[in-house]
Amino acid sequence: MPPALFAIAITWLAVLAAALLVMTLRARSLASRILALDTLTLVLVGALVVFADARNAVHYLDAALAVALLSFIATLAAARYLGDGEMLS
Amino acid sequence: MSAAADALVVLGLAVMTGAVVGMARLPDIGVRIHAASKAVGLGVIPLLLAAILHGDGPIVARAVLILVFLGLTTTVGAHAIARAVWRRGRRRPEVGRRADAPPP
Numbered sequence: 001m002p003p004a005l006f007a008i009a010i011t012w013l014a015v016l017a018a019a020l021l022v023m024t025l026r027a028r029s030l031a032s033r034i035l036a037l038d039t040l041t042l043v044l045v046g047a048l049v050v051f052a053d054a055r056n057a058v059h060y061l062d063a064a065l066a067v068a069l070l071s072f073i074a075t076l077a078a079a080r081y082l083g084d085g086e087m088l089s
Numbered sequence: 090m091s092a093a094a095d096a097l098v099v100l101g102l103a104v105m106t107g108a109v110v111g112m113a114r115l116p117d118i119g120v121r122i123h124a125a126s127k128a129v130g131l132g133v134i135p136l137l138l139a140a141i142l143h144g145d146g147p148i149v150a151r152a153v154l155i156l157v158f159l160g161l162t163t164t165v166g167a168h169a170i171a172r173a174v175w176r177r178g179r180r181r182p183e184v185g186r187r188a189d190a191p192p193p
Contacts, residue, residue, distance in 0.1 A: 005095055012102055016109050023113060031118050031174045035125050038166055039112060042129045042159075046105060046136050049155070050098065052148060053140040061140070061151035068155060072162040076169050083173030 006054040013047045034078045041071035094139040101139070105132030118174055126167035130159055 020040040027033035045064045052060035081087045108128030115121050140152045 002095070005098065009098055009102060012106075016105060019109050019113070029118065031170055031177075031179075032121065035118070035121060035170055036112065038170075039108065039125045039129050042133060042163075043105065043109075045155070045159075046101070046133045049133065049136045049140055049152070052152075053094070053098070053136070053143050056144060056148070058144075058147040058151060061148060061155060065151065065155050065158065068158060068162070072166055075166040079166070079169035079173040082170075083176040 003054075006050065009050045010047060013043055013050065017043045017047070030082050031079075034075060034082065037078075038071055038075045041067055041074075045071075091143070094142040097135040097139040097142070101132050101135030103132075104128055104135070108132055118179065119171065122167050122171050122174075126163045130163040133159060 017040055020036050020043060024033055024036040024040060027036055045068050048060045048064035048067065052058065052064070077087050105128070108124050111124030111128060112121050115124055134156065137152045137156050141149050144152070
């Protein structure tokens with residue numbers, strides 16, 4: 001990957017992540033906040049994948065998989081708290 | 090091959106931009122679940138495909154693993170959020186109502 005494209009991709013993903021962070025902080029309801037946080041972690045996964053592609057290193061993809069797993073579990077737990085009132089029934 | 094991978098990266102970034110813009114500007118939580126789950130899921134997939142095109146054995150294996158995992162879990166996460174919103178009682182969508190219709 002040419003370094004110009006890598007720089008543009010990482011900068012643009014950082015801009016998207018900042019926009020999603022602002023959306024998380026300004027969300028009007030808990031469901032919107034959970035959704036924005038889930039999307040923010042997926043943008044982070046995308047940034048890690050771009051790093052792995054540019055540096056041809058495999059450990060970034062391990063980190064991306066871990067972040068994806070954690071975000072999925074956190075979204076499920078938060079959605080369960082939102083819907084049922086408690087998380088570990 | 091490298092040009093195709095670069096084009097895939099640009100495509101993935103464009104789809105993720107559409108997802109974030111959709112999340113910001115769509116009025117209702119249900120429609121925003123659409124934007125967040127589908128568009129971000131479909132936006133990360135071209136990035137992973139670019140990594141698969143570029144890389145060798147371990148990278149391809151892990152990228153396929155992340156692909157399968159994201160394909161399975163974004164749907165379940167979106168459904169969990171939608172079900173939680175449903176159980177909280179938000180059952181009337183803000184979109185799709187005529188402007189001159191009486192409020193519910």
